[in-house]
Amino acid sequence: MSDIERRIVAALADPSSEPPEGLFAPGAITWHSFDEVEAPTVPDTFATLRAIRAVVPDFTMTDVRAGDGYAQYVVTGTLPDGSTLRAAAAAVLHVEDGRCTRIEEYVDTGQLAPLFAALA
Template identity: 35%
Template sequence: MTIEQVADRFFAAIEAGDIDTLRALYAPGAVIWHNEDRTEQTIDENLRVLRWLSRTVGDLAYRDVRRILHDDGFVQQHLLTGTLPDGAPLEVPAGLFVTVADDHIVRIDEYVDSAHIQPLLTI
């Protein structure tokens, strides 16, 4: 599998709420770091958040995707969109630095503007 295929499968699985595919894409011991709280998540912690996100936000989609592939993974800028339970739109601009080895995600460093995720924190 190419790095681009890993990336495509990863984001499609998030949109579909496919936790099994997401788990299979992570390397054992993968780490997910977020700038807004400066903490690292384990795979299980990250999958709990992604499961909640897919069940809570309707029409979850990645828009305006710009991706740069390199030998060790990829960098992606995108706009995560969806509909909140109260019907309000959600738009979260983000950037991810993703390290890939042997067809699996080893590390993600995610950068989001904390103001844009505030609506998610009040649900």
């Protein structure tokens, strides 16, 4: 895993959900396959992570594998009803001049349905 991919994944997995200074380019975008909506990575993606962790405090990324421009991982956590969230995901990470400019995350909505229900 290159340093930039490692830093991006670590930032997203960090329970503090605060983006490290200089890691994301101004105007960086995050897109998800499940809703096909583009949103600013900073602050929107990190605000979403904070909202998820308010409901699923142990929400994290495990089994992380990353390389030149991609990351594969499993998001896990304990839902409010005590059941386990487990969703395999992959992300394409676009980097220019040492900064992340775009994240494209692919994840199965069926695996995320219990999380969406808990957030509703």
